[in-house]
Amino acid sequence: MDILITTTDSIEGATITRYIEVLRTSVVVGTDLALTDLFSGTNRKYSSQLNNSYDRAMVNLKMKGFAVGADAIVGLHTDFEEIFGKGKTKFVVSLVGTAVKLDCSRMPSLKTQTDTVSASTLRRQHLMLTLRKKMNDDNYALSVDDWDNILNYSLWDLAPFIYRRYLLLNKATVSNVPLQEKKLLLDNFIPFFKSMNYNDAADVIYGDVTTDPYGTADVVNKLQLFHPEKICSLLQPENKHLVIALLKADKPNYSLPDLQRMRQIVDYIDNLPDTGHYIEGKGTLFGKTGTLLVCERGHTSAVELGGHCTETLDRGLGICNLNVKGLTEAEIEVISMFKQKVDILSSLLEK
Numbered sequence: 001m002d003i004l005i006t007t008t009d010s011i012e013g014a015t016i017t018r019y020i021e022v023l024r025t026s027v028v029v030g031t032d033l034a035l036t037d038l039f040s041g042t043n044r045k046y047s048s049q050l051n052n053s054y055d056r057a058m059v060n061l062k063m064k065g066f067a068v069g070a071d072a073i074v075g076l077h078t079d080f081e082e083i084f085g086k087g088k089t090k091f092v093v094s095l096v097g098t099a100v101k102l103d104c105s106r107m108p109s110l111k112t113q114t115d116t117v118s119a120s121t122l123r124r125q126h127l128m129l130t131l132r133k134k135m136n137d138d139n140y141a142l143s144v145d146d147w148d149n150i151l152n153y154s155l156w157d158l159a160p161f162i163y164r165r166y167l168l169l170n171k172a173t174v175s176n177v178p179l180q181e182k183k184l185l186l187d188n189f190i191p192f193f194k195s196m197n198y199n200d201a202a203d204v205i206y207g208d209v210t211t212d213p214y215g216t217a218d219v220v221n222k223l224q225l226f227h228p229e230k231i232c233s234l235l236q237p238e239n240k241h242l243v244i245a246l247l248k249a250d251k252p253n254y255s256l257p258d259l260q261r262m263r264q265i266v267d268y269i270d271n272l273p274d275t276g277h278y279i280e281g282k283g284t285l286f287g288k289t290g291t292l293l294v295c296e297r298g299h300t301s302a303v304e305l306g307g308h309c310t311e312t313l314d315r316g317l318g319i320c321n322l323n324v325k326g327l328t329e330a331e332i333e334v335i336s337m338f339k340q341k342v343d344i345l346s347s348l349l350e351k
């Protein structure tokens with residue numbers, strides 16, 4: 001694929017995923033005319049000499065772009081500088097631009113442009129196919145070199161495999177994993193997914209919420225991948241703990257449709273069915289009359305309305321802590337923070 005060079009800071013239909021570095025190149029044009037003469041077009045010879053120099057500078061810049069693995073160079077600036085010396089005037093044509101990596105998956109015109117393939121594209125594709133094949137074996141352990149390649153070549157197509165491996169290793173029950181592999185995966189997992197764009201990363205992470213719901217929620221929090229639309233597809237009563245765990249994260253930007261979906265989530269939470277119930281206290285049982293909570297685990301405790309079960313669980317698991325809807329105090333705290341967020345967003349988005 002050719003390197004696209006543009007004076008704009010963004011590229012229609014493509015997402016800039018990484019800024020590599022600022023590239024500059026200069027070409028000297030020897031002449032004895034003034035710059036104004038060149039631009040007025042009065043002297044065709046020097047005008048074409050200048051154009052040739054400009055083309056040469058562009059080729060140089062492209063080559064520098066290839067060398068650093070860029071997909072495009074954005075924000076291109078051209079400078080003409082006049083230098084005097086030894087009785088002659090020279091011009092320096094300088095080009096400055098920022099080399100970037102692109103996600104072109106939504107940019108068909110670039111994707112289909114296959115008249116040339118750069119060596120780095122070829123190498124990337126080769127690495128991806130090789131690694132994908134290896135990772136089809138669930139026991140394949142990614143090496144230091146594999147991780148270098150995955151991060152340097154932005155092998156995002158491997159994201160579902162890497163996520164699957166992460167969930168597997170993250171589970172406390174897996175104990176026979178080599179420490180080296182686990183450490184590499186934990187060190188590189190977050191940087192890898194952070195280098196992806198928000199929607200692509202969310203597609204992968206929310207693509208499997210059943211293998212390890214709390215592992216998924218943890219990843220969503222670490223990557224700040226709150227995704228109202230995807231959470232709205234999970235709004236069944238049996239998913240309540242997962243849904244609430246997903247509400248702690250943020251997303252890069254909030255829109256009105258996001259706010260509407262967040263209200264839908266609040267509505268779902270407010271209408272969660274009771275899993276426990278209240279009974280009238282007998283007066284002597286707990287030394288006071290009034291309402292008793294029978295939680296979904298069948299414990300009876302004397303609490304205020306809306307309170308949480310105070311029964312101690314077996315095997316050192318602490319206090320039961322469920323309220324009449326089967327939610328813990330920590331979960332109620334998350335919900336209340338989320339509702340505040342919705343209120344603030346309302347005031348910011350609907351002024």
Ligand SMILES: [Zn+2]
Binds near residue numbers: 298321
């Ligand atoms: Zn209980």
